[in-house]
Amino acid sequence: MTDASTGVSEHHHADVSGGWLRPAVFGAMDGLVTNIALIAGVGGGGAEPRNIVLTGFAGLVAGAISMGLGEYTSVQSQNEQVAAEVAKERRELERNPAGEARELADAWVQRGLPRQLAEQVADALRRNPEEALRVHVQEELGVDVDERPSPWTAAFSSFICFSAGALVPLATYLLGFSSLWLALAVGGIGLFVAGALVARFTNRKWWISGGRQLLLGAAATVATYLVGRLIGVGVS
Template identity: 75%
Template sequence: MRDPHPAVTAVIEHHHADVSGGWLRAATFGAMDGLVTNIALIAGVGGGGAGHRALLLTGAAGLVAGAISMGLGEYTSVRTQNEQVAAELSKELHELRVNPEGEAEELVAMWVARGLPVGLARQVADVLKDHPEQALRVHAQEELGVVPDELPSPWTAAGSSFVCFAVGALFPLLPYLLGLNNLWLALAIGGVGLFVAGALVGRFTDRPWWRGGLRQLVLGGLAAVATYGIGALIGVGVS
């Protein structure tokens, strides 16, 4: 016999991307920064008339220094944020222990403001009073906007940023590593890297890949034009 209510029994499976691990933002910033930084560095030094050795040294130094800086910066940033969240959670746990009624009323007020019936809001809040760990989780989500056991890892963020910066910075450096001394080829390869990175980000965010690629290509191109112009001016001035 055919089920008269297929919508009731059907299970719709869908998956969400991991938006809480901290790696995607760090990887995106790392790759983009690596590309733009080294493209701009090479364009600026090349615009000043530097030779193959100087360009190779500049690009390599930019890759290493930038990757280390990005990794340390991401680690410190995420670690500091997590420590701040931990301090706030400690305060919240203290309040839950010494003033459970007041904390329950806070939840009731927030839920009612969002349209939940008063009776139902109070019932749920009263149940949570007997479960401090779950109550802390709910208060953290409602008041701080975080999930205590899903905080981003500083090591994951640092590693993603370090590796992706290095990979991005490697693109415009490739011709010089292969023994070629062609600034425009290096910038073209960097431009391809920018487009690919922007397109990949577009795929992650369900936006048109070509739009993301073009956006990053234009932004990186503007940075390269600016630094090339400055390098050319300085090169003329000191020659």
């Protein structure tokens, strides 16, 4: 995209710090794999379709709540840790601004910036404490104090996407079919489609991303199905 007033070409990046894509992808994939594997294990053990559906919905509710709470807690804890480090850096800048400026200049010199220019920029930042804090935190911690992920966004993204993913292998039972293999096949299609959709955000080939998710899910499904068969035979 080109700005007509300046003739400068502009480009836009995707939001990589909003905190929604990772939990959404993780939630959807976990929901799919968890419930496909759960259904395979219970079905492999000889459970009736009604019991498979009950197990699947129990897995959906428990997993979605667990994923949502886990994402909220992990992201909130990370933000609190970052806030503590930012507060520590703020105190260091207040106590020893000259020393912090030298530390910043040294870091830029190591990256190839001329010493004189690095010191001039670091010294200029001292006149703007908030900007100095932002730059120091970004250089030392690798985070932007203004773009921390939202724990609520992460929690809801994970909760909703896990629920949607976990519902896919149950769809055939809800439509009146009782075949375990049909449910697993639909779940496999869901895994492939979910992986292919993720490729839209990562610039990977869609069929590679979809195939990878299908293979990983298939491995989990085979393992739980065999366990279900062994336990079912042993119990019977």
